[in-house]
Amino acid sequence: MLEKEYEEEIEAIADETIKSRRKLAAHAVTPDGIIYAINAGAKTIEHGFGMNDECMKLMVQKNVFWCPTIYVNDFVAEGRFKAGSIMNKLFTETEPELFKKAVQYGVKIAYGTDIGGYDWNEPQTKDFEYFIKYGMQPIQAIQTATINAAELLEQNNLIGEIIPGAFADIIAVQEDPLKNIKALQQVKWVMKDGVVYKSIK
Known part of the structure; x- marks a missing residue:
């Protein structure tokens, strides 16, 4: 369980964040840290690899988003394991089922x-x-970075979709990302607020 001094720090941070009309993003890994952050007012949990069923139920109940950051965990896991920390290595083993369950x-x-x-x-x-790989359809995966992210930021109808009245922030790739998601790694064309900043034929 979280020690009292840490709970008080989280409460103070959350209180100041909310008073400033900002959203509280909590970098949390363990179930108790995640639950306490959510109850303090966090709107998003970053990483969250140690979450359990109680965490997930609470996140759904309170409309809290999860930012999994899976690749960075896998990127550092082996090096940290060799240095003596097993946490990230363990998460690489548990993340597939955790992700599926969260969905x-x-x-x-x-x-x-x-x-x-x-x-x-x-x-x-x-x-x-x-x-x-962990079970989402390609369109669902892309929506985590478009309409889902827009909802989290309360920017619905402004970013994350191509509709009248939205900012004209658009990218283009050569292949259909619904068939090859890696196509998004090679952005060929970028428009920001209606202005083209990058165009490669």
């Missing part, structure tokens, strides 16, 4: 990378591959 429970998933935890030259779309 079954109806936990909302928003795309997150924790970029910087792995090399900046690595594609930031690697997590899509895991999502599909």
